[in-house]
Amino acid sequence: MKQHYQLAVIGAGPAGLAAATVAAEQGIEVAVFDGQVAPGGQIYRAMESIPQHRGSQLGDEYQRGRELVSAFRASSAKYFPETQVWSLNGRREIGLLLQGQAHTVTADQVVICSGAIERPVPFPGWTLPGVMNAGAGQILFKAHGIVPDDGVVLAGSGPLLLLLAWQYLHAGVSVKALLDVTPMINHLYALPRLPRALLAGHYLTKGMQYKRDLKRAGISTLHNVRSLRAQGKDALQSVSFLHRGREQNLETAVLLVHFGVIPHTQLGRVAGCRHVWDESQLCWRPQLDEWGRTSVAGILVAGDGGGIGGARSAEHAGRLAALQALYALGTLDRATRQRLARNDRKWMREESHIRPFLEAFFRIADDMLQVADDDTLVCRCEEVSAGQIRAAVADGHRDSNQVKFLTRCGMGPCQGRQCAEAVSHIVADASGKALQDIGHYRQRPPVNPLTLGQLAGLHSEKTE
Amino acid sequence: MFKRLDNPAQNSVNVTINGQPVQVPEGETVAAAVLVHGLPYTRTTPVSGAPRAPFCLMGVCFECLMVIDGIANQRACMVQVREGMRIECQQGVGELLS
Numbered sequence: 001m002k003q004h005y006q007l008a009v010i011g012a013g014p015a016g017l018a019a020a021t022v023a024a025e026q027g028i029e030v031a032v033f034d035g036q037v038a039p040g041g042q043i044y045r046a047m048e049s050i051p052q053h054r055g056s057q058l059g060d061e062y063q064r065g066r067e068l069v070s071a072f073r074a075s076s077a078k079y080f081p082e083t084q085v086w087s088l089n090g091r092r093e094i095g096l097l098l099q100g101q102a103h104t105v106t107a108d109q110v111v112i113c114s115g116a117i118e119r120p121v122p123f124p125g126w127t128l129p130g131v132m133n134a135g136a137g138q139i140l141f142k143a144h145g146i147v148p149d150d151g152v153v154l155a156g157s158g159p160l161l162l163l164l165a166w167q168y169l170h171a172g173v174s175v176k177a178l179l180d181v182t183p184m185i186n187h188l189y190a191l192p193r194l195p196r197a198l199l200a201g202h203y204l205t206k207g208m209q210y211k212r213d214l215k216r217a218g219i220s221t222l223h224n225v226r227s228l229r230a231q232g233k234d235a236l237q238s239v240s241f242l243h244r245g246r247e248q249n250l251e252t253a254v255l256l257v258h259f260g261v262i263p264h265t266q267l268g269r270v271a272g273c274r275h276v277w278d279e280s281q282l283c284w285r286p287q288l289d290e291w292g293r294t295s296v297a298g299i300l301v302a303g304d305g306g307g308i309g310g311a312r313s314a315e316h317a318g319r320l321a322a323l324q325a326l327y328a329l330g331t332l333d334r335a336t337r338q339r340l341a342r343n344d345r346k347w348m349r350e351e352s353h354i355r356p357f358l359e360a361f362f363r364i365a366d367d368m369l370q371v372a373d374d375d376t377l378v379c380r381c382e383e384v385s386a387g388q389i390r391a392a393v394a395d396g397h398r399d400s401n402q403v404k405f406l407t408r409c410g411m412g413p414c415q416g417r418q419c420a421e422a423v424s425h426i427v428a429d430a431s432g433k434a435l436q437d438i439g440h441y442r443q444r445p446p447v448n449p450l451t452l453g454q455l456a457g458l459h460s461e462k463t464e
Numbered sequence: 465m466f467k468r469l470d471n472p473a474q475n476s477v478n479v480t481i482n483g484q485p486v487q488v489p490e491g492e493t494v495a496a497a498v499l500v501h502g503l504p505y506t507r508t509t510p511v512s513g514a515p516r517a518p519f520c521l522m523g524v525c526f527e528c529l530m531v532i533d534g535i536a537n538q539r540a541c542m543v544q545v546r547e548g549m550r551i552e553c554q555q556g557v558g559e560l561l562s
Contacts, residue, residue, distance in 0.1 A: 037491075
């Protein structure tokens with residue numbers, strides 16, 4: 001493989017596909033590195049291989065990915081699927097692992113399109129086999145046509161949960177119940193943001209249509225659910241919760257949970273990009289300018305990895321980042337960059353109207369974010385409980401890194417992907433400090449696993 | 465727990481799951497295959513020995529670490545099945561050197 005590219009795009013979801021396509025059109029050397037076997041990211045996963053009937057069960061938003069993927073395939077961008085990026089630094093050296101072989105390449109410009117992950121919200125029993133993310137359920141459905149075979153329970157909050165219930169309905173999957181944990185008080189907070197959201201009214205109409213369809217199909221939806229708890233010895237057996245002041249219990253082998261999505265920031269943080277706490281989206285995100293430039297020269301972030309905007313918005317952000325990269329490379333002059341950006345800026349603005357409303361409407365209750373139950377495991381890998389984290393704070397450890405050093409939370413295989421946000425919330429709550437001051441775990445490479453043998457055999461062609 | 469909606473694809477591969485021969489559609493990930501197979505867990509934790517199973521299926525939770533063809537600590541959701549593949553549950557930290 002070549003050792004240097006003018007532009008490296010990391011991730012082949014909507015942002016990465018759009019960025020690579022636009023940049024390649026201008027004749028520069030573009031490489032796209034992605035962990036999956038085919039382009040599309042999680043949102044348009046399996047776009048090229050999905051049987052037609054399943055594609056239509058997924059709804060028309062999914063079909064949008066087809067254009068993106070085929071434009072990308074027709075472009076001159078060099079595509080590296082099944083390629084794990086395990087490192088990135090301020091000199092724009094990228095550590096890659098493909099076919100069991102480690103490589104490093106450099107790039108003049110790097111656009112990180114790492115996308116989103118589902119917000120991990122620890123609750124009692126969430127580590128039991130049988131409890132999975134709703135996104136995982138959707139991936140099984142999209143990529144493999146696999147569904148729960150008996151009365152699945154869906155729980156949590158946010159558009160994806162509703163969408164999955166609707167998709168299951170159309171695929172004939174039996175949904176035992178949809179437990180909505182969105183606090184009722186959110187309606188009040190979201191109300192002032194409704195007029196602006198109406199500018200993107202098609203999203204609201206779609207959401208209402210899903211709700212109507214589910215109701216008509218007789219799927220039981222319980223609102224304002226609290227104290228969610230997964231129960232079982234070695235695997236999930238039942239889900240208990242409070243509804244209208246009454247404790248209820250549902251037997252199920254599969255519970256799919258969803259609490260919204262947050263940016264996947266691992267790679268930007270290892271590269272040293274400055275990150276800030278976003279109080280509306282309740283997550284850490286990289287600090288970006290209007291083109292997606294981070295605090296590190298030549299490194300940009302586009303799409304949900306830079307803050308949640310959704311798949312459509314990610315496309316536009318990808319193109320804007322590519323235009324900026326082309327400008328930095330000297331391929332486009334300033335005036336051309338501005339002119340080509342105009343359309344994407346306009347559409348990005350349109351897409352942004354719905355966000356403040358969604359963020360307020362689907363905001364997770366503080367007691368869930370702060371993991372009220374002391375016995376609940378927060379760090380799944382190192383098995384550190386909320387109580388242990390609070391004890392560390394009481395001992396005088398007042399930021400994420402100090403708590404990590406003391407308790408090992410965030411030091412396991414997932415490297416804090418699943419516990420960082422929850423730890424921030426717990427420490428902020430217990431110490432009375434602002435979330436921005438709690439900080440995030442310090443991130444170091446490798447951000448994806450490779451063996452010592454692979455590292456020792458690091459292959460770096462010195463041909464150029 | 466999980467089932468395939470469509471008829472099994474014409475192309476399938478032969479793998480073993482904990483020693484048991486299983487036919488799996490080509491293109492499926494190891495994690496998807498073991499979920500349909502009904503494996504109760506994919507690994508036990510190094511700390512308490514608790515059973516764990518796939519959680520995110522997109523490579524970010526590291527709960528589906530399995531021993532695949534003798535190599536431990538593989539994310540089953542990021543690996544596609546191949547003819548003759550040996551898939552095994554991982555106990556604790558797994559073999560570090562193999």
